[in-house]
Amino acid sequence: MFNSSITNHYTTFCSVQNLKKIRNFVEKSLLKSNINIRDTEMIVLAVDEVCSNSIIHSNSQNPNSFIDIFLKLKKGEVFVEIKDKGKEFDYNAYQEPSISQLIKEKAKGKMGLMMVRNIMDKMEYIHEKDLNIFRLVKKVEAGF
Amino acid sequence: MIISTLKENIFYIISIDGDLDASSALQLDTAIKQALELNEKSIVINCKKLNYVSSSGLGVFISYLAEFEKDNIYFALLHVKDKILNTLNILGLTKLLHIIEKLPNV
DSSP, X not given: OOOSOEEEEEXXXXXXXXXXXXXXXXXXXXXXXTBOXXXXXXXXXXXXXXXXXXXXIITTTOTTOEEEEEEEEETTEEEEEEEEOXXXXXXXXXXXOOHXXXXXXXXXXXXXXXXXXXXXXXXXXXXXXXXXXXXXXXXXXXXX | OEEEEEEETTEEEEEEEEEESTTXXXXXXXXXXXXXXXXXXXXXXXXXXXXXXXXXXXXXXXXXXXXXXXXXXXEEEESXXXXXXXXXXXXXXXXXXXXXXXXXXX
């Protein structure tokens, strides 16, 4: 059984040095709620990918900018919301590359959102009131 | 994350200790670049103490695959934990990266 519905919030400034703290926050919150380790590890990775993109691309690692992560567990689903006030992401222009294309281009990036889409059951992005908002949802199982 | 290198027989071994994410991927990139500058032909990444990898770390591996193939360079990941394999499997990278449990006999 899951622990009762949780809502956790973590905020930090936009530095890649804070990614580990973000991962620790997500991991501790989910494991405390009795979500199984495999699902927890996958959600930690998805959150890390979105936060990395936001910190590096939307906020250019500006230490005066902040990123907020909200986690909620409800009826066997984990809801994640990640917000920042950085540059708007042109989600409509995003085209998922193939791995063979990345190998050919010798690309070091472009795999983050592919990972998120494969891990989570739902991912959406909106830009609202100067905020970038990523919403992720994943069905999870209890137990270890 | 700490990176250390070691030459064992023909193998240039790059060991990773810690988390390979957007904050540390550049260190790995530098280590691989250095191996290529040294004209190493057998590069092995020792993942025994690799606790976590994100797409930033995987991107470093991917970005060198074409060069490894072109220059006939042996490249493998050694001692990969299940947690890391799960991450590689998300995008099917276990089919593209050579994963080994021990160094090959030479």
